[in-house]
Amino acid sequence: MELQFYGAAERVTGSCHILRVAGHLLLLDCGLIQGSPEEEALNRELFPFEPADVDAVVLSHGHIDHSGRLPLLVKRGFSGPVYTQHATIDLSLVLLLDSASLAERDADIRRRHATTGRERHAEPLYTREDAQRAVARMRGMEYGETKEILPGVRLRFLDAGHILGSAVVELRITEGGEERTLVFSGDLGQYESPVLRDPETPEKADILLVESTYGDRLHRDFQGTVAELGEIFRTACRECGNILIPAFSIGRSQELLYLFATYYSQWELDKWQVYLDSPMAIEAGRIYWGYPGLLDEEALAFRNNPALLPPLDNLHFTERVEASRKINDIRNGAIIIAGSGMCNGGRILHHLKYNIHRPECRIIFTGYQAPGTLGRKLVGGEKQVSIHGRSYRVAAGIHTIGGLSAHGDRADMLRWMDGFRNRPEVYVVHGDAGVKVSFRNAIEERLQLKVSIPKPGDMVKL
Missing domain, CATH: 3.40.50.10890 (Rossmann fold)
Incomplete structure (x- = not known):
């Protein structure tokens, strides 16, 4: 079993990580890269795997930087299930249709005002039909429910408190007689914030992927x-x-x-x-x-x-x-x-x-x-x-x-991590470069955990 870092390993947007277990390939999120035109152009690049080879996707929540390349994944050959919290399915339909509409409108504008042959044949990243096909692949789960989604891979969602349906992902993986628990924070909300419940911390993790959007600062009370x-x-x-x-x-x-x-x-x-x-x-x-x-x-x-x-x-x-x-x-x-x-x-x-x-x-x-x-x-x-x-x-x-902010600050994330009963090995993702370094230092100082900042393509044996 091995974990490879792909999206959101050097930026905040484009969340996507690759898990290989007993010959199966599982994705954690498949998000859109957002930012400058040069960064957004990266969305059209090939995936570092064959989409048809992906057995399943686990989607932490519906925000486009976590879900926005799912229609492209389906368009390029993925035909497996996408596991997510029930509410995320409803929100994803709204978000992905909007994302597709923007892509279609942008392509139409480029064709109508074309000055090059490439612009005259501009195509959207994906269409509304692609978005609907991606949502049709989604399978809803309740918070706290445990489901075997692949041989030897059990999935459970806990409330992340970020947006409706946002989830902390817990994967209990068994291969060759060994069991490892991998936890992916997704995006964590603030404690005591209005409307949604507080983030929940799983009891244990061997490997922890944690976001770091605001890992270098404290929000005003x-x-x-x-x-x-x-x-x-x-x-x-x-x-x-x-x-x-x-x-x-x-x-x-x-x-x-x-x-x-x-x-x-x-x-x-x-x-x-x-x-x-x-x-x-x-x-x-x-x-x-x-x-x-x-x-x-x-x-x-x-x-x-x-x-x-x-x-x-x-x-x-x-x-x-x-x-x-x-x-x-x-x-x-x-x-x-x-x-x-x-x-x-x-x-x-x-x-x-x-x-x-x-x-x-x-x-x-x-x-x-x-x-x-x-x-x-x-x-x-x-x-x-x-x-x-x-x-x-x-x-x-x-x-x-x-x-x-819908994102917790450094204190919120440290509080969430302090809820683990064991001492996981931590990988900091989903943050600007300087922020990740600051957050890593805070984790090491406050919680005395081993922390790494992976680069895209880095691989970890579980």
Whole structure:
């Protein structure tokens, strides 16, 4: 039995690892690489294995950087099952269809504005039909359920607390009379965060793959985050501007609306009109409330008794493109939540074009921004950026609210790792290079565990 590191071994996105057991080949995730155009072009490269040779995939959760190459895997010959938590199937259908639609639209634009022969024959990475075929291969499991998915390979999912259906993956592997337990963290959420339950730690692991997105920092505490957001809203209101929130459609958007209802009075939201300008986020919200068993106690109480939350009478769902365009006629008093979360596509780009040059406006980032994306450029302080081929001056106030991240910080991840009853051998993945080094040092200092930072292609004998 051996483990080979492939995706997210030198960056955050593109999660994918290869497990070989007794002649069988199993993938942990099959995610899309996100970032600069050069990085995203890597998605078209061949896999380091024959897709038809893959016996099964274990999917930790639905975010595109973990699931987004599954349609391509199927398109190139994979025909096995994809094991995941039940809710992830519903969310994956929404996410992968959206990803395919963007790919189809991009290919169409390149064909219509072609200047080379290659552009005249541009093809999408995959189509909506490919996405549907990938989702059709998914097999749902409950948290805590154990299933033999290959001879000698038993799978169990535990709650990762990241987004709905996100899972910590536990694989108990038996080969040649030896048993090893491999645990893959997937993406871990914060403890005591709203809506979802806290991350669960398995009892033991021999080998642990752990993410490190925010392994070098601590998020602001929750009450500090609430106060910070309130001050941003009050300042923007006094200065008669708009507030733009580039938000991931799955997880972040639902959490934001929950917080808007909870702190409606404290944040003086009655002075604003709130727009959820994302058909995908609107659909995901329906899915979230359809899984009451996955919500934390407080969110479940509000779901079962909506009267406990103030009604958001000033909330507008804008599913149609025409309604989205009309928002840009508003000069002040609008809070606009729109995708994509890293500003690398979607409706948020159009709202930025109308507001980014206005000093009275605010842009609030609540999640990780991959290198090469417009979001990373904005949080990095660039004063001139390009949107749809045109240059824009950045005058709006830029705010990064780490306390709302769906990813746990260093303290959260160390707390999760401290829950193991034994001392696993640790491999740090899914992080920027410097962050992984910082997190490795923290693990070694606090938990006295053996830690490695693998490179793509590195192989470990289990």
